[in-house]
Amino acid sequence: MDLVLPFTLGGGAFRGRLVRLHQVATETIVRHHQPEAVGRLIGEALVLAVAVGSRLKFDGVVTLQTSSDGPVSRIVADMTSDGNVRASVATDPDRLAEMIASGVPLDFAHLSGKGHLAMTVDQGDDTDRYQGIVAIEGHTLADTAISYFRQSEQIGTALLLAAEAPDGGFGWRAGGILLQRLPTPNATLAGPEEADAWETAKVLLQSLTDRELLDPTLAATEVLRRLFHQSGLAVYDGADVRFACRCSRQRLEGVLAGLPPEDLAHAAVDGTIEVTCDFCKTRYIFDVDDIPTSSVSSDNSSKPRSE
Numbered sequence: 001m002d003l004v005l006p007f008t009l010g011g012g013a014f015r016g017r018l019v020r021l022h023q024v025a026t027e028t029i030v031r032h033h034q035p036e037a038v039g040r041l042i043g044e045a046l047v048l049a050v051a052v053g054s055r056l057k058f059d060g061v062v063t064l065q066t067s068s069d070g071p072v073s074r075i076v077a078d079m080t081s082d083g084n085v086r087a088s089v090a091t092d093p094d095r096l097a098e099m100i101a102s103g104v105p106l107d108f109a110h111l112s113g114k115g116h117l118a119m120t121v122d123q124g125d126d127t128d129r130y131q132g133i134v135a136i137e138g139h140t141l142a143d144t145a146i147s148y149f150r151q152s153e154q155i156g157t158a159l160l161l162a163a164e165a166p167d168g169g170f171g172w173r174a175g176g177i178l179l180q181r182l183p184t185p186n187a188t189l190a191g192p193e194e195a196d197a198w199e200t201a202k203v204l205l206q207s208l209t210d211r212e213l214l215d216p217t218l219a220a221t222e223v224l225r226r227l228f229h230q231s232g233l234a235v236y237d238g239a240d241v242r243f244a245c246r247c248s249r250q251r252l253e254g255v256l257a258g259l260p261p262e263d264l265a266h267a268a269v270d271g272t273i274e275v276t277c278d279f280c281k282t283r284y285i286f287d288v289d290d291i292p293t294s295s296v297s298s299d300n301s302s303k304p305r306s307e
């Protein structure tokens with residue numbers, strides 16, 4: 001049930017990804033002990049990260065990150081080119097409880113507030129790091145992502161994202177379909193014909209309900225066939241994705257070693273420092289005396305944000 005399925009329409013004029021996450025969504029979301037509305041956002045962010053990350057042609061990581069002034073001030077989801085996915089979230093529990101009690105719709109726009117969405121593609125030392133940023137717009141994460149693709153990549157995009165925790169507590173289901181219009185349409189579709197086909201494909205995609213998108217009894221290929229059987233659909237081999245965190249004791253120790261000694265002293269309790277990974281919630285305990293003191297040469301390769 002955890003998969004990303006590439007497809008094309010119109011002989012390759014439009015390119016898509018269908019993503020379905022069950023175990024990945026469940027394993028990721030339950031670690032964060034958040035209200036259901038926040039769990040839905042994490043689920044949608046995971047799906048978006050997988051849809052974008054599965055386009056990577058070289059080894060690397062795709063990270064999407066929101067930063068905003070609402071009760072949910074940060075959502076991070078990333079995916080490596082070999083299919084490892086994870087997510088983290090930062091919330092203000094008091095403001096969150098207040099908003100839930102107030103009865104306003106608990107959508108992305110209300111929970112996140114004003115801010116932006118950034119997507120970063122990092123393909124190692126040999127290639128440049130690429131980052132695009134867009135303001136949070138519309139009601140849903142999908143609305144903002146569509147605006148991202150339009151502004152940062154000049155790609156016409158249609159996108160569905162959904163996540164739910166079905167009755168019975170058997171975990172989470174998250175899913176989505178990303179459909180993009182290639183900047184240089186191929187020869188089989190051009191001009192008004194290509195524009196019409198794009199409008200039709202968008203309408204067809206919007207006709208899919210969240211229930212159908214997430215229904216585990218409906219195979220992913222069947223979802224696509226029902227929608228696009230008259231749109232020149234071609235489905236390609238799917239790829240697996242899984243929950244996996246990249247944190248390690250060694251990496252965190254490297255981060256701590258880069259901090260000023262006075263910060264370490266301030267953070268220590270009874271001579272130990274406890275660090276919890278934002279993503280997988282693993283707790284690491286360090287003896288302050290075991291942490292190497294600030295290295296003489298500054299180590300620019302350590303990235304505290306993505307331990």
Ligand SMILES: [Zn+2]
Binds near residue numbers: 245246277278280
């Ligand atoms: Zn971790």
